[in-house]
Amino acid sequence: MLSYEVNNFLHRCDCKIQPPADDMATSEPLTNRSIGSRVKNVRELRDMTQERVAEAMGFKDRQTLSDIENGKRSLKAEELLRLAEILGRDLEFFLDPFVIAGEAGFSWRVSAEVPAETLEAFEARTGKMIGLLRWLKEQESGPAEPLVANLRLTAKSSFEEAQARAEALVKQFNLGPVPAEKLGSWIQERLSIQVLYLDIPQTSVISGAYCHLKDLGVILINRSESEGRRNYDVAHELFHALTWEYMEPQHQEADAPEERFRGLASEDRSKAKRIENLADNFAAALLMPLESLCVLLDPKRRDDTAHMAEAAARLHVTTKALGWRLFNLGWINEDIRRALATERPDRVPSPMPNRYSMGFAAMLHKAIDDGRLSARKAAKALEMNLTQLAMLFTDYGLDQPFEL
16 A cells, blocks of 8 residues: 555546466466456457457357456357467466556557567566566455555646656655665655566567556566666656556657657657656655755866766766756756767776565565476566576575476
């Protein structure tokens, strides 16, 4: 649950089939709604109409399939087998307790040239990990409450309003003069939004994402990125987490601003651009609040890029991000902004964060140690072998809860 102070600041918006017994997690049977949402998800990905699938199933009309997809009608075992065949998916997809397809919304920060099928495959793999996380949280504390926190901003809000919300968060929750140092832990502890660091091979392809479920929010970050880039992505995705119900972002947002909105109709492009610009303004003010900038930057040295690069290092942001923040405040001109973007402070790079998070690793360790989840099932959901799973626990100083 959200803390009292967070609720005080953020506004409240307004027959079952058992999973396979082999190597399964100890869980409640899947609901008709969970299975139905997966049926709908795959059908739409395959570009198949309800009429076409209903006819292939031998149903009298489309309404029968609609009731299945909406969780109003249960599926018989033989019907599910037939549906799996028609939709071209393994039976396990419909019965796996960790699948979140059809329930989750994703917004990815990703290079524009990434093929849709590549992102779809990566999203499916990542979804299994998020499904495992949701299962672990439910095992510990029961079904989570719906995410209800929001910033009370809309696509018509001004950039100044987005910045003001960010500055207010910094002060209200004492994030300090360098918010990046506390931001990740604050998001997880006070907002119950998870921040997980992933291994993504091509660092220039996928930077991160936000995954929205009705009862869980997860910020995903490429741990291979620089510290400044990681912090900015966390702040940017936090904006989407706190505005999703009113400003759902595009599924695929290009890293490069000039590539972000290609292929969209004019009206959709305008709205998408507005949302992302609001997110950028929020992230900049959250990581670089005006009060901190006044302390760190000498007004007489606003043409000294080395001085400003040192401030960027102290704030744990990139020189590019600081440059845009100062330019938008009217403190520097375009030439200085461009020059600052090329500056690199003389600092030792921060180490890469461990995979996922300490909280995730601890919950996973406890579930395996208690016998509620097999190590093999956990490793499969994370696409690891058992040795890699053991190494995950070692990274967080946890013992190995299973034998290799």
